[in-house]
Amino acid sequence: MINYTSTRNNAIKEKAFTAITQGISKDGGLFVPAEIPIISDNELNDMISMNYNQRAKLVLSKYLTDFTEDEISFCVDNAYTKEKFGSDNPAPVVSLSDTMSVLELWHGPTCAFKDMALQILPHLLAVSSQKTGDDKEIIILVATSGDTGKAALEGFKDAKGTKILVFYPDSGVSAMQCRQMNTQEGGNVAVCAIKGNFDDAQTGVKKIFTDKSVNQRLADKGMSFSSANSINLGRLLPQVVYYFSSYCELIEKGEIKVGEKINFVVPTGNFGNILAGYYAYKMGLPVKKLICASNKNNILTDFIDSGSYDRKREFYTTVSPSMDILISSNLERLLFDIYDKDSDAVSDLMDKLKNDGKYTVSPQIRERLSDMFCGGFCDDTKTKARIKDTFEKYGYLCDTHTAVAVEVYNQYLEKTGDKTKTVVASTASPYKFASSVLEAFGKSEETDEFKQLDELFEISKMGIPTPISELKGKAIRFNNLCTADTMEEKVFELLDLQRR
Numbered sequence: 001m002i003n004y005t006s007t008r009n010n011a012i013k014e015k016a017f018t019a020i021t022q023g024i025s026k027d028g029g030l031f032v033p034a035e036i037p038i039i040s041d042n043e044l045n046d047m048i049s050m051n052y053n054q055r056a057k058l059v060l061s062k063y064l065t066d067f068t069e070d071e072i073s074f075c076v077d078n079a080y081t082k083e084k085f086g087s088d089n090p091a092p093v094v095s096l097s098d099t100m101s102v103l104e105l106w107h108g109p110t111c112a113f114k115d116m117a118l119q120i121l122p123h124l125l126a127v128s129s130q131k132t133g134d135d136k137e138i139i140i141l142v143a144t145s146g147d148t149g150k151a152a153l154e155g156f157k158d159a160k161g162t163k164i165l166v167f168y169p170d171s172g173v174s175a176m177q178c179r180q181m182n183t184q185e186g187g188n189v190a191v192c193a194i195k196g197n198f199d200d201a202q203t204g205v206k207k208i209f210t211d212k213s214v215n216q217r218l219a220d221k222g223m224s225f226s227s228a229n230s231i232n233l234g235r236l237l238p239q240v241v242y243y244f245s246s247y248c249e250l251i252e253k254g255e256i257k258v259g260e261k262i263n264f265v266v267p268t269g270n271f272g273n274i275l276a277g278y279y280a281y282k283m284g285l286p287v288k289k290l291i292c293a294s295n296k297n298n299i300l301t302d303f304i305d306s307g308s309y310d311r312k313r314e315f316y317t318t319v320s321p322s323m324d325i326l327i328s329s330n331l332e333r334l335l336f337d338i339y340d341k342d343s344d345a346v347s348d349l350m351d352k353l354k355n356d357g358k359y360t361v362s363p364q365i366r367e368r369l370s371d372m373f374c375g376g377f378c379d380d381t382k383t384k385a386r387i388k389d390t391f392e393k394y395g396y397l398c399d400t401h402t403a404v405a406v407e408v409y410n411q412y413l414e415k416t417g418d419k420t421k422t423v424v425a426s427t428a429s430p431y432k433f434a435s436s437v438l439e440a441f442g443k444s445e446e447t448d449e450f451k452q453l454d455e456l457f458e459i460s461k462m463g464i465p466t467p468i469s470e471l472k473g474k475a476i477r478f479n480n481l482c483t484a485d486t487m488e489e490k491v492f493e494l495l496d497l498q499r500r
Helices: 016-022 041-048 052-063 069-079 121-132 147-156 175-182 198-209 212-220 233-252 272-283 299-306 331-338 343-356 363-372 380-394 400-416 430-440 449-460 484-494
Strands: 004-006 009-014 031-033 093-095 100-104 137-143 162-169 189-195 223-227 262-267 287-294 308-310 358-360 373-377 422-426 480-483
Touching: 004 016, 009 016, 009 343, 016 121, 016 223, 016 233, 031 331, 041 052, 041 233, 052 069, 052 233, 069 121, 093 233, 100 233, 100 400, 121 147, 121 233, 137 147, 137 198, 147 162, 147 175, 147 189, 162 175, 162 198, 162 484, 175 430, 175 449, 189 198, 189 484, 198 223, 198 484, 212 223, 212 484, 233 262, 233 272, 262 272, 262 400, 272 287, 272 331, 287 299, 287 363, 287 400, 299 308, 299 363, 299 373, 331 343, 331 363, 343 358, 363 373, 373 400, 380 400, 380 430, 400 422, 400 430, 430 449, 480 484
Parallel strands: 100 422, 137 162, 137 223, 162 189, 189 480, 262 287, 262 422, 287 373
Antiparallel strands: 004 009, 004 031, 093 100, 308 358
């Protein structure tokens, strides 16, 4: 039986359903497995002949030990359908060279990797809520740097017993991401921009989550908070699956042998996606290196290289906005593991980050970190150049986030000469960032976002995803705006609840 503890209080022991429903620990920490389960060699061999859903059921059964087999099957089979992902394989692997393959995680209903977790999270939450015996209406509170918001809105749209509120940074998401969110259908959804960046939105959400008076006010109205951000365990665990699945697919293709180690390159800002790869490694997946790819906001690269995390730096708005983050929440989960579950040490680091804006780990911890991780980054100029180069060399069109990962992989290859088979996590369709992708080809005059789609199609001949093409003509439903300081007030306004 796997229990879940808090990164800031390792005396806490909760069931998976409580951790998923609650979203964040009451002490402000994040829920983590008290022990990471193992996939045996025999089980990994068995996974090779399985389809994606079967692999997902096996991996999730290791973590959700308080769920029945039927409950896990219900969640998985309702999430990963051909109707939602376009095929029976929601996360296909495309090989570009002898050393590099691309794991496409954007075939879901919002064309971003967040669908891989946010199509299953509502089902996990529904089952978890039944197990808690709590009939409160669940308020899903989300901060987004672009993709999480739309994926969460789509996943929870009209879900019984829930309402979902999404906050995103004004002018900090692409035009298409903004349109996706503000045209969202559903009677239980609301969207609001904030004046600030993603870190402001994320900090505001965490503050509201842990405010006892706010939570009591909701409880008095028969409501309770939960999260669809990657701070929620139910977001993180489904992402572990596609690391195992991509490995099995490479074996099926004859590109690696069973037991052979591979690398993963992951474009990340909040550290959740690459953390899922770390959990897969801890479970027994043969991984040599996890390569953390950052844009100009290269706080994670600096941390991996130096052991110092310093958020007191200039914030850059880039062409890869989902990575424009300076407070990487899920790094706390990694610290808990490499500090051997010492929650006091993690709490001390988080206090330093909150009060001083920075912290530094010991040389021993830095060595542990560098054993598995390495980092790299690039600016917008190199990102766009890599989009063009990858298309010309392989006929493959990357979005602005995937291009960061491909560029960082090429940096890694040049620096190390490591010819280990490497999988690049591709996190979004290029059509979500059409304007920036067009700039990579010297096309920047067109301002209408739907004409940009047509222009990008003419270059690539890659089909425009239906969820994006169908946005044309959809009415804008939300035009809300607030500051980070008034987020709490806006929550009660959007819920039609009088604050006092």
